Amino acid sequence: MSESDVIIAKDQTMPTGQVSLIARSAILIASLVFVLMMAVGLLLRSVQGGFVTIAPDMFYKLMTLHGVGMVGAAGLAGFAVMWYFLNKYVALSKAMFLAFLGTFLIGVVVIIGSIMIGGFGGAWTFLYPLPVQSGGVWEAQAAILFLVGLLLIGVAFLLGYLDVGRALIKEYGSLAKSIGWPALFGNAEAPPPTIVASTAVTIVNVIGTVAGAAIILMSIFNAIAPTFSVDALLAKNLTYFFGHVFINASIYMTVMAVYEIVPLYTGRAWKSSKIFLIGWTITLFMVMAVYPHHLFQDLAMPPWLLVAGQIGSYVSGIPVIAITTLALFGYLFKSGARWDLSLSLLVLGVFGWAGGVIPAIIDGIISVNKVMHNTMWVPGHFHFYLLIGMVSMAFGFMVWIGRQGTASAFRGVEKLSFAAYVIGGLGLVAMFLISGANSVPRRWAEHLVQWQSYSQLATVFAVITVLGAIAMLFYGIAGAAKTATKT
Amino acid sequence: MQQFALLTSLILIFGVIAGFLYVAINTSQAGDKAEIQQSINTLRTKTLWLMIGVGVPLTLALAYRWPHAPEGFQGEPITVSAESGQWYWNLSQFELPVGTPIVFELTTVDVNHGFGVYDEEFELVTQAQAMPGYTNKLNYVFKKPGLYTVACLEYCGVAHHAMLAEIDVVDPVTYANNQSNE
Ligand code: HEM
Numbered sequence: 001m002s003e004s005d006v007i008i009a010k011d012q013t014m015p016t017g018q019v020s021l022i023a024r025s026a027i028l029i030a031s032l033v034f035v036l037m038m039a040v041g042l043l044l045r046s047v048q049g050g051f052v053t054i055a056p057d058m059f060y061k062l063m064t065l066h067g068v069g070m071v072g073a074a075g076l077a078g079f080a081v082m083w084y085f086l087n088k089y090v091a092l093s094k095a096m097f098l099a100f101l102g103t104f105l106i107g108v109v110v111i112i113g114s115i116m117i118g119g120f121g122g123a124w125t126f127l128y129p130l131p132v133q134s135g136g137v138w139e140a141q142a143a144i145l146f147l148v149g150l151l152l153i154g155v156a157f158l159l160g161y162l163d164v165g166r167a168l169i170k171e172y173g174s175l176a177k178s179i180g181w182p183a184l185f186g187n188a189e190a191p192p193p194t195i196v197a198s199t200a201v202t203i204v205n206v207i208g209t210v211a212g213a214a215i216i217l218m219s220i221f222n223a224i225a226p227t228f229s230v231d232a233l234l235a236k237n238l239t240y241f242f243g244h245v246f247i248n249a250s251i252y253m254t255v256m257a258v259y260e261i262v263p264l265y266t267g268r269a270w271k272s273s274k275i276f277l278i279g280w281t282i283t284l285f286m287v288m289a290v291y292p293h294h295l296f297q298d299l300a301m302p303p304w305l306l307v308a309g310q311i312g313s314y315v316s317g318i319p320v321i322a323i324t325t326l327a328l329f330g331y332l333f334k335s336g337a338r339w340d341l342s343l344s345l346l347v348l349g350v351f352g353w354a355g356g357v358i359p360a361i362i363d364g365i366i367s368v369n370k371v372m373h374n375t376m377w378v379p380g381h382f383h384f385y386l387l388i389g390m391v392s393m394a395f396g397f398m399v400w401i402g403r404q405g406t407a408s409a410f411r412g413v414e415k416l417s418f419a420a421y422v423i424g425g426l427g428l429v430a431m432f433l434i435s436g437a438n439s440v441p442r443r444w445a446e447h448l449v450q451w452q453s454y455s456q457l458a459t460v461f462a463v464i465t466v467l468g469a470i471a472m473l474f475y476g477i478a479g480a481a482k483t484a485t486k487t
Numbered sequence: 488m489q490q491f492a493l494l495t496s497l498i499l500i501f502g503v504i505a506g507f508l509y510v511a512i513n514t515s516q517a518g519d520k521a522e523i524q525q526s527i528n529t530l531r532t533k534t535l536w537l538m539i540g541v542g543v544p545l546t547l548a549l550a551y552r553w554p555h556a557p558e559g560f561q562g563e564p565i566t567v568s569a570e571s572g573q574w575y576w577n578l579s580q581f582e583l584p585v586g587t588p589i590v591f592e593l594t595t596v597d598v599n600h601g602f603g604v605y606d607e608e609f610e611l612v613t614q615a616q617a618m619p620g621y622t623n624k625l626n627y628v629f630k631k632p633g634l635y636t637v638a639c640l641e642y643c644g645v646a647h648h649a650m651l652a653e654i655d656v657v658d659p660v661t662y663a664n665n666q667s668n669e
Pocket residue numbers: 034037038039040041042044045063064066067068070071074123124125379383386387391428441442443444462465466
């Protein structure tokens with residue numbers, strides 16, 4: 001052990017044994033999916049750049065696979081992080097987690113079948129009525145299969161959240177208590193950050209998943225009996241409400257790794273301060289209220305709802321920057337913490353989240369949205385907070401959990417891999433944003449010639465990102481293997 | 488507009504990057520915990536007030552001039568019906584005058600489509616969604632003459648990227664002549 005080695009702090013309260021094993025398996029599965037889907041994303045970008053030629057139907061199938069695979073893996077990774085740390089405070093059922101994981105994986109298999117065998121290419125947002133009106137490209141059966149797969153994943157998450165909700169209520173008495181309202185409005189002792197955040201996530205994601213299940217079921221009915229039709233505007237509202245809540249919740253769950261692991265490096269506990277509690281209470285309502293920012297160009301929407309969406313989309317960015325990011329700054333600054341791979345990934349993750357909020361807010365201004373909506377600006381902002389944000393935190397958790405209590409220096413190769421991930425990711429995101437600012441539409445299988453250079457540069461950055469991500473997965477697996485042989 | 492949005496975003500993002508780098512450089516040193524906590528609290532209060540006190544009025548101001556009703560939209564508008572379907576645009580007229588208010592009545596016979604209008608330099612100038620069962624009215628005033636392209640901006644299946652149409656925007660006199668010749 002050299003001088004530069006850091007002993008990855010081992011907190012005695014951290015769950016071990018089966019809980020750790022389950023969480024490690026889940027995060028490794030999610031990370032494997034991340035890496036595989038990144039390779040698919042790389043292929044998509046190189047097609048747009050004109051480097052590779054595939055038929056448009058194949059492009060859209062792969063785009064659907066990339067989207068649904070990434071969103072599913074984000075949910076899984078987030079849930080694994082939350083579930084692991086919650087085990088410190090409340091009694092969760094391992095059987096329920098396995099039921100969640102099992103149902104989730106069956107859903108994944110069904111979805112892959114619907115895309116690769118059934119030919120479904122209606123995008124992960126399955127916007128009604130596209131799934132059943134493909135213009136003759138895929139059959140209704142493929143759409144039904146895809147929707148059933150999604151429904152299974154929804155059921156899986158509901159199982160998981162019900163157990164989390166049950167455990168929170170059992171331990172704290174009610175969700176109002178576990179989100180910290182008695183401490184916020186009175187002077188009761190506040191629950192730990194993980195408990196507060198878990199409560200918010202559980203509430204919003206149960207509501208979000210139910211909304212998602214409703215539109216999925218309606219779409220399935222419509223596929224079986226086309227005379228049963230759904231109002232297209234209602235369908236859009238439900239779909240984006242669900243999608244917005246679900247993807248945000250996956251970030252909220254993953255950030256618990258930051259709350260729990262960063263203090264092991266800094267020696268400064270992450271506190272449920274008043275402002276922290278206010279932040280989560282605002283987020284609880286805001287994450288559900290801002291989804292109309294996906295509907296700015298639907299002129300049938302009531303204008304007041306659009307204005308509320310614009311203000312809400314700005315306000316919901318405030319806690320990320322003014323509360324989470326600044327808290328992290330305070331905990332890190334002159335703490336004497338030593339940088340290693342997992343700490344670097346976790347901090348990068350918060351950066352990605354805070355950075356991604358900026359183009360999101362800009363696009364959340366209706367007059368900007370008029371000329372940015374459904375351009376590459378949109379994947380630009382969400383790859384920022386998913387690829388550089390959420391996935392980095394998930395990787396940080398994966399590396400940390402594999403190495404707990406062991407000595408680890410921030411070795412040269414690790415620094416190089418980390419740098420690759422950062423540079424590749426930032427370059428990739430920058431190219432999306434620049435493309436969007438130059439009016440390049442999103443979700444186009446073939447780009448105009450004058451747009452191809454953006455995609456070509458992006459492809460180079462994507463290669464670098466994928467290499468970095470493969471290295472992260474490798475460190476995760478190596479850590480898991482070591483821990484496995486030790487026990 | 489787009490370049491301004493990009494520039495604003497980049498400046499703010501670089502600000503965030505600078506903050507992270509500054510903290511990262513100072514992480515490994517030792518410092519007084521209470522003192523740091525104090526200055527972070529002050530910084531947070533300032534940031535919150537800045538984001539609420541400046542940001543909220545700003546976002547309100549930006550919504551005040553209703554973005555879906557463009558500037559210069561005065562006088563009797565020309566109504567153009569734009570029917571969409573997998574995968575075509577069917578416009579009631581493909582020639583329009585510059586500087587005149589136009590109302591595009593967007594409909595679809597099948598799935599959601601996005602009516603995106605690109606100018607000659609392929610810059611997106613306006614858009615709105617076409618939604619099953621609804622007629623969405625998009626107001627616009629063309630500022631320059633030229634050959635515009637309508638492109639689909641809502642994913643609608645396998646030929647989504649090929650769903651294009653052209654609009655010839657000409658000066659009002661030419662437009663009037665061509666109309667009366669018909
Ligand atoms: C190497 C990394 C990645 C590359 C090269 C990549 C590339 C792409 C490309 C080219 C698209 C289609 C853009 C368009 O034309 O609209 C896309 C869409 C998308 N990506 Fe990624 N991506 C990467 C990582 C991720 C990650 C980490 C996530 C989430 C955790 C993610 C989530 C999505 C989603 C949700 C979509 C939307 C799909 C749709 O429009 O239906 N991607 N990505």
